[in-house]
Amino acid sequence: MLNPHAALPFSAAVHPDARPAARLTWDSREAGPDVAFVALPGETMHGNQFVQKALDAGAPFVLTDLDVPRAVRVDDAWAALKAWAQAERAKNKLVIGITGSAGKTTAKAYAAAALNAHFMPVFNTQPAIACFLVEFGASDRPLVVEMGIDRLGEMAELVELVRPDVGVVTSIGPAHLEQLGSVVNIVREKGVILGGVRGLVGAQAAPFYPDAESYGFGDVTHAGQNLEVTPQAATFTFDGIKIRLPLAARVQAEAAVLGLLLAREAGLELTAAAARLEAASVPGGRYRVHEGRFTVIDDAYNASPVAVSAALDALHALPGRRISVLGRMLELGETEQELHAQVGQEARAKADLTYGVGAFAAELGERAFVTVPELVTDLLEEVRDGDVLLIKASRGISYAPEKRAREGVGLDVVVDALLRLRDGVQLRDAPAKADGSGN
Incomplete structure (x- = not known):
């Protein structure tokens, strides 16, 4: 539970009626008796406009600069949320950060399955990541965080927030070019996740990062073997273990190799990891x-x-x-x-x-x-x-x-x-x- 009356890593005036919450959200539509609300500035409006709506929905507390019932009152809600997220993340022993021009969500799902980890939901914005870290940072299970960017400098901000122990780049290609400008910029920006940590790149991204260890199939550092794809499944072996992924293709198989590699390095039993991979799924609309x-x-x-x-x-x-x-x-x-x-x-x-x-x-x-x-x-x-x-x-x-x-x-x-x-x-x-x- 997220207890607003416990020691917080930021200065706040906590209303006496504020209650512990099971979750924290930046979206007032998700606020409820077990879900607290953080009022953040947006591109067109401020979350303060929805504080009363969250309170009416029964939110246990609201993180805001307003003087309202059940408020955890701070000068800057985003700075407070970020400090809280970093403090909780510091309690976790293994955090995986995943980025790429494509395949992030698939890699996240398969890595989390192999590691039996908590993982980010669909949204991968900074507020969503911060709320996720506050909720799960202190868990004894690993965390897998999807880290998407669409502007220059954003990956550095995300790395500062998440501080991953392992950084992964799944693929590189033209995406978000209106803001990022060029593939050269994309390579540089996404490569920030590899700096100073254990870095891994997918087979497609490997030519862009020749000094990084790679995973997948073929001429890579950490390879699965004997990949076969049929309409029913993708099958391959890893460390002598036969892996079968129902209704999957090469992209899912490469994500499974990543998951198995991470599980092996975390000291987990690979047969159990393989069983979890077979049951892994991705959100609708993604292969x-x-x-x-x-x-x-x-x-x-x-x-x-x-x-x-x-x-x-x-x-x-x-x-x-x-x-x-x-x-x-x-x-x-x-x-x-x-x-x-x-x-x-x-x-x-x-x-x-x-x-x-x-x-x-x-x-x-x-x-x-x-x-x-x-x-x-x-x-x-x-x-x-x-x-x-x-x-x-x-x-x-x-x-x-x-x-x-x-x-x-x-x-x-x-x-x-x-x-x-x-x-x-x-x-x-x-x-x-x-x-x-x-x-």
Whole structure:
């Protein structure tokens, strides 16, 4: 429990009615009888505007500079939260920090499973990380923290907050270019996590950090062996132990190698770690494979060129007629048309049929649509038994330097439509090719 009346690593005036909480949140919508609220400044409004809402929801205390009931009153709520997070983190013996242009969430999930660790939820902002550290820092279990950046200097701030014992870079590629500027800047910024700690980089990122130890398959420092990927599972061996990851591809297998390496170095029993890996899962929209009369790969949560390339590799490795459904990738700056064209060219090489939607639809696919409903109508008429479909795009809003909002494409609705069709309507069989293989 988080007790506001216990010794705190910052100066505060604690209201006598403040109560211990099980959790701490920066989002007033999550505040409740067991969840305290910290009122932080935001880009457009201050969390103080939601303090009363949190109190009305029963928050045990609020961290704020306001003089209100159940307040833990401080001069600067963010400075206080950061000091609290660092104090709690210092009590933990093993903290893993993970960054990269793609694959962070997958690596986090598999590393945490192998280590039996507490891990960050979906959000990876500094306030979310700080609240996570306050809640779990003193645990006797390791912590795995996802550390994403979208501006210069942010990784140094995150490293100061998290102080990881092991820093991991999963991959490097063009992402958040509107703020980060270039791949050279991305390499430098993400590489900050490797400084002064145990550093590990994924196979794709290894050429960018030639002095760092690498993991994955092939020519890396710490390699899994005998990787095989089928529609049902990815299998490989590590230290002589057979690993089977249901409905997984190479990216998940590389994340599992990372997890096993960390578990081995932490002195954990690898057979038990392997069993936990087999049951590991990632949040929806991140390479979720839905099998059936046709197979849907739901990778619709987010996209960058390196992430789309990895997903297309996974699609290409599967049997059946391969269909890619791609939407806009956000925050690619002045090179976005060129990068979308490159991704579209790769899609055409690795898929049998390609769809594009939204801005740059023509670059992304042979069948180009302005809106998602138009695409769905055509796709539902086209899909056949035995097909395998990859759905991938950025979603949400990107803010350019001039603060001009630009929408991504929410392809989760495409996934939903396909799954409803798969489960409710009999489709025509895919015609076999001339060789009779159907592939």
